[in-house]
Amino acid sequence: MPRMIFVNLPVADLAASMKFYEALGFHNNPHFTDATAACMVWSDTIHVMxxxxEKWKSFTTRPIPPNTSSEVSNALSFDDRDAVDAFNAAAAANGGTGDINPIQDLGFMYGRDVADPDGHVWGAFWMDPAAIPTGE
Structure with a gap:
């Protein structure tokens, strides 16, 4: 079995969050979805729960941070700059916030950060490893 990652996120409105993530290209796995949780699939190895x-609080007693704070930033790779821009536009058009940080353009790498409706940070990036400066 390949190694997988399941990113668990507390959300205020499950239906709205599902709609948001679907607009970004995730799809729902109904086998792991009910009235308290939804499994949103990015790839065969990357899932967002x-x-x-209420469900979150059954896993931990630690408080849910306000949506204006950042505890972690999750990064997703894309095939090109246009796909990064499209992800940013989809986030902004579907209840999230685009460009919560300055656009990063290093030539060989291009990235834009978005926040979902609950303030969770996602960094969309494209990189050309062959173009990374060698420091020579």
Missing amino acids: LLTH
Whole structure:
């Protein structure tokens, strides 16, 4: 079995969050979805578990941070700059916030950060490893 990652996120409105992530290109796995949680699939090895606040609190007693704070930034790779721009536009058009940080353009790498409706940060990036400066 390949190694997988399941990113667990507390969300205020499960239906709205599912709609947001679907607009970004995730799809729902109904086998792991109910009234308290939804499994949103990015790839065969990357899944996001959206958990209602009540469900989240069954896993930990740690407080849910306000949506204006950042505890972690998750990064997703894309095939080109246009796909990064499209991800940013989809986030902004579907209840999230685009460009929460300055656009990063290093020539060989291009990235834009978005926040979902609950303030969770996602960095969309494209990189050309062959173009990375060698420092010579």
